[in-house]
Amino acid sequence: MSSIRYEIDELAIPAAPQAPGWPDFDAANRLRNAVEAEAYGTTDLELTAEELLPGWLNQRWEPKRLLVARADGRIVGRGHYETLPEDSAVHAWLAAEVLPAYRRHGVGSALFDRLENLARAAGRRVQLVYAPSPDAPGERLPSPTGFGSVPLGNPEVRFLRARGYHLEQVVRASRLALPVHSAQLHRLREDAAAQAGPDYSVLQWVDRTPPEWLPDLALLYTRMSTDAPSAGLAEPERLWTPERLAQEQQMAAAGPRTALTSAVLHGPSGHLVGFTELDVPAEPGRAASQEDTLVLREHRGHRLGMLLKAANLEFLAERRPGHPSVITYNAEENRHMLSVNEAIGFVPMGYEGAWRRDAH
């Protein structure tokens, strides 16, 4: 390993766009975008610093820390630490990116040493990493789920294995080219509605959840954290209360993106039993992002997943037409969700490995 001079420090999160600390925060985010674009071969996943800021300011429910590596007078690496607010929590989510020209000089290791030390000091002994793995020829490392694999010779795979991380799951990123033909979308929705029957109907809203539905949505969000397949990662429950939901939505509304939600109302019980959300940038030339989708277990098997997805894509076409694509991530073993997405027209655009290390 040849040596370069670099320093690692922690950034204070700016209170608002252009507030003190903004240029470094913005530079760290641009680095994140550049490395992700390299991994996926597309700029579809780019997020602006303004868009990410509300998430960084959400320290109460999703505490996070941002490290940077500086060399030659600029930011050449970024480290990301996130955990849960409860003192008793044992999970931390870690990530690092290094600019290609600065790799193989120990910067990634130095960032990860710091991130793992932060986790250890806080008693977060289960350390999870989601890392994009671009396709490459050669030997593969299969996911223990039996679904998907990553190229064994990739830098991130070698890096994480050398540090004691184990591959637990492969996640598929998929892209839907827009517009979907409106007649096709309508037919998918109508077929799903016919199969679901008259007990179920769709409600839709933009950004803030109507107050009367906050308790139901809080339950759905909580279930999302435990019901999505998380293989050997043992992703923890994230507890949502109506208060948290309202406050987070208020914070998100201060950012430039718009959330479009479709939910399914179960008439006989008067409760929402499923929801799906699209997160839409202000600029029509950029991709929208498919966020959570969940149908409560006791209401599965009624085509509500397709009903929700088709309805929300119609909502997007009606309220915010012109975006080129929708991006979504699903566990490679999540056949039910993948089948819905494939029927709508999503195609794979890349894969991520989900890795776990148990510190002593």
Ligand SMILES: CC(C)(COP(=O)(O)OP(=O)(O)OC[C@H]1O[C@@H](n2cnc3c(N)ncnc32)[C@H](O)[C@@H]1OP(=O)(O)O)[C@@H](O)C(=O)NCCC(=O)NCCS
């Ligand atoms: C993975 C990544 C962070 C590594 O950063 P880095 O600064 O190059 O890492 P280091 O120089 O500290 O490498 C440490 C060890 O990882 C392994 N490694 C890293 N890159 C490798 C490569 N291209 N080929 C083989 N082994 C590699 C080696 O064991 C290396 O030790 P060595 O150089 O003494 O042989 C960097 O490649 C990157 O930013 N990739 C894109 C983002 C990403 O995938 N992050 C993964 C974690 S979230």
